[in-house]
Amino acid sequence: MSAQVLTREPEAPRPAKPAAGPSPRTGVDLGRWGLRSLAFLYLGVMVAVPLAAVVQKGFGGGLASVRDALSQLGARQALILTIEMAGAVAVINACFGTLLAYVLTRYRFPGRRLLSGMVDIPFAIPTLVTGVMLVALYGPHSPIGAFLVRHGVHVIFARLGILIALLFVTLPLVVRTVQPVLLEMDRAEEEAARSLGAGRVATFRRVVLPHLRAGIVAGGLLAFARALSEFGAVVIVSGNIIGKTLTAPVLIAQLITGFKPEAAAAIGAMLFGLSFVLVLVVERLTGRRERPA
Amino acid sequence: MIARTRTRRLSERAVRRLVHGGLTGATFFYIGVLVVAPLVGIAVAALKPGWSAWRSVFTDPFARHAYLLTAVITGQTVVVTAVLGVVVALVLARDRFPGRRLVSAVVDLPLAVSPVVVGLAVVLLFGRGGWFEPWFAAHGIQVIFALPSMVLVTIFICIPFVVREVAPLLEELGTEEEEASRTLGASPMQTFFRVTLPNIRWGLLYGIALTTARALGEIGAVLIVSGTIAGKTETATLYVLRAFDESQDTAGYVVALTLALISILLLAAIEIFKSKEERRRG
Numbered sequence: 001m002s003a004q005v006l007t008r009e010p011e012a013p014r015p016a017k018p019a020a021g022p023s024p025r026t027g028v029d030l031g032r033w034g035l036r037s038l039a040f041l042y043l044g045v046m047v048a049v050p051l052a053a054v055v056q057k058g059f060g061g062g063l064a065s066v067r068d069a070l071s072q073l074g075a076r077q078a079l080i081l082t083i084e085m086a087g088a089v090a091v092i093n094a095c096f097g098t099l100l101a102y103v104l105t106r107y108r109f110p111g112r113r114l115l116s117g118m119v120d121i122p123f124a125i126p127t128l129v130t131g132v133m134l135v136a137l138y139g140p141h142s143p144i145g146a147f148l149v150r151h152g153v154h155v156i157f158a159r160l161g162i163l164i165a166l167l168f169v170t171l172p173l174v175v176r177t178v179q180p181v182l183l184e185m186d187r188a189e190e191e192a193a194r195s196l197g198a199g200r201v202a203t204f205r206r207v208v209l210p211h212l213r214a215g216i217v218a219g220g221l222l223a224f225a226r227a228l229s230e231f232g233a234v235v236i237v238s239g240n241i242i243g244k245t246l247t248a249p250v251l252i253a254q255l256i257t258g259f260k261p262e263a264a265a266a267i268g269a270m271l272f273g274l275s276f277v278l279v280l281v282v283e284r285l286t287g288r289r290e291r292p293a
Numbered sequence: 294m295i296a297r298t299r300t301r302r303l304s305e306r307a308v309r310r311l312v313h314g315g316l317t318g319a320t321f322f323y324i325g326v327l328v329v330a331p332l333v334g335i336a337v338a339a340l341k342p343g344w345s346a347w348r349s350v351f352t353d354p355f356a357r358h359a360y361l362l363t364a365v366i367t368g369q370t371v372v373v374t375a376v377l378g379v380v381v382a383l384v385l386a387r388d389r390f391p392g393r394r395l396v397s398a399v400v401d402l403p404l405a406v407s408p409v410v411v412g413l414a415v416v417l418l419f420g421r422g423g424w425f426e427p428w429f430a431a432h433g434i435q436v437i438f439a440l441p442s443m444v445l446v447t448i449f450i451c452i453p454f455v456v457r458e459v460a461p462l463l464e465e466l467g468t469e470e471e472e473a474s475r476t477l478g479a480s481p482m483q484t485f486f487r488v489t490l491p492n493i494r495w496g497l498l499y500g501i502a503l504t505t506a507r508a509l510g511e512i513g514a515v516l517i518v519s520g521t522i523a524g525k526t527e528t529a530t531l532y533v534l535r536a537f538d539e540s541q542d543t544a545g546y547v548v549a550l551t552l553a554l555i556s557i558l559l560l561a562a563i564e565i566f567k568s569k570e571e572r573r574r575g
Binding site: 031048099109118136144171252276278279280 | 308312313316317319320323324327328333334337338339377381383385388399401402403404406410411412413414415416420445448503506509510517534546549552553556557559560564
């Protein structure tokens with residue numbers, strides 16, 4: 001990381017700045033230092049200190065605290081369930097997200113703009129409302145829910161409900177990372193492959209997909225990280241049955257209200273560490289593409 | 294010969310139409326099942342009981358207070374994250390110092406943290422035995438189970454939005470116009486309000502709309518720090534959660550539908566700001 005900083009620094013046109021203004025130097029510097037310290041103070045107090053508190057509380061006791069957290073009732077199952085669900089959501093939305101991005105950028109059909117706007121709805125809708133919507137649609141009082149239950153399909157208070165809630169919440173992520181790549185892509189390559197006799201599938205696999213790979217992986221990882229941490233959309237739908245439909249974020253909430261902050265912090269710090277690493281990977285994957293502009 | 298190429302071309306077109314139709318159909322299907330159906334579901338569930346249910350929700354003092362509290366928290370969050378978000382964006386875009394990338398990563402941290410963990414962090418800092426608890430207790434300031442902690446967690450969660458919209462705009466903008474304004478004798482403040490701010494205004498509004506949507510829908514973090522005292526520390530989302538806990542499903546559906554409608558309006562605003570920004574760039 002520091003090597004990155006060193007190599008990047010000379011590219012920046014900044015060094016010219018101090019010489020540029022004959023204006024009162026001290027005033028300029030005062031402003032700059034003021035802004036810088038204000039930004040540091042804001043991020044430090046608001047983000048760094050609270051997270052440090054969680055990590056310190058969670059990992060303060062070393063391995064013992066982690067072991068203690070995992071020995072909480074249903075903790076292991078909750079972590080496994082959360083990671084399984086997040087993985088499934090990432091894979092499904094990576095596939096459908098790519099499909100949606102492709103159709104929305106390449107095809108012209110009535111209703112395209114409306115459809116494109118709908119992709120963003122999960123970003124805007126409160127996550128708890130997502131859960132409420134699923135209960136309204138698939139709950140025992142709705143005709144669809146009653147029909148499904150009669151045929152042995154359980155959505156509410158079951159893993160399927162968690163899956164649908166997480167699919168909804170993470171829908172925009174892959175679409176919005178793949179779409180810009182498709183828009184930028186030169187279509188001549190595809191047309192060349194087609195006119196050279198490659199079939200549709202071969203063209204997509206050999207020509208289009210390699211360009212999209214970084215975007216799909218980045219979007220999928222974002223979806224995974226988001227699904228790991230989701231609370232609002234899951235809490236109403238899942239029913240929180242210990243060992244069955246209790247996810248890690250809901251477990252953390254229960255541990256806090258049950259006066260077990262150490263265990264909550266240990267599990268929280270584990271989740272947070274995992275998703276933070278994923279976000280860093282994503283920034284690498286997407287940042288590289290945007291830089292050369 | 295001619296006839297054969299024609300049939301081949303025709304079938305080629307038919308295949309293309311089939312592929313287009315199939316993929317477009319799959320897209321409609323996925324969005325229909327995943328997004329449209331639940332929206333219809335909640336609309337039906339909230340409207341079926343009729344107007345009396347709506348009237349009883351809107352005359353319920355707890356529900357009114359919940360809406361009001363959500364508005365207060367959202368307003369305070371927007372002010373803080375917009376003002377300080379522009380400061381952070383200015384520093385990230387204009388300032389060069391060792392560790393700049395680290396600061397940029399810190400801005401993104403809230404996206405990686407579960408809201409529940411954010412709530413826990415504030416409990417650990419301000420709750421009993423917390424790092425800052427003695428000082429605030431000595432000064433008689435109630436943080437946990439009160440408004441300050443609820444605003445605090447909401448700000449934490451909303452930090453990235455304004456910064457992430459404004460910083461790239463500032464970088465793209467460059468400093469030429471600002472330097473021109475400075476050489477012409479404008480003070481730093483005048484330069485910011487007359488030159489910089491007008492250039493970033495659509496991006497800033499976009500960030501504010503995202504912040505608003507996120508702030509009024511926050512549940513996980515607020516649930517943990519608020520204690521959910523009805524009529525006191527209960528936001529609109531917490532009201533919905535309690536309604537379902539107490540089997541008052543209709544009230545829950547009504548409030549949830551209003552929140553959904555507000556966020557869809559915000560989404561429309563976001564689309565407008567986005568197209569304005571694109572038009573500004575030309």
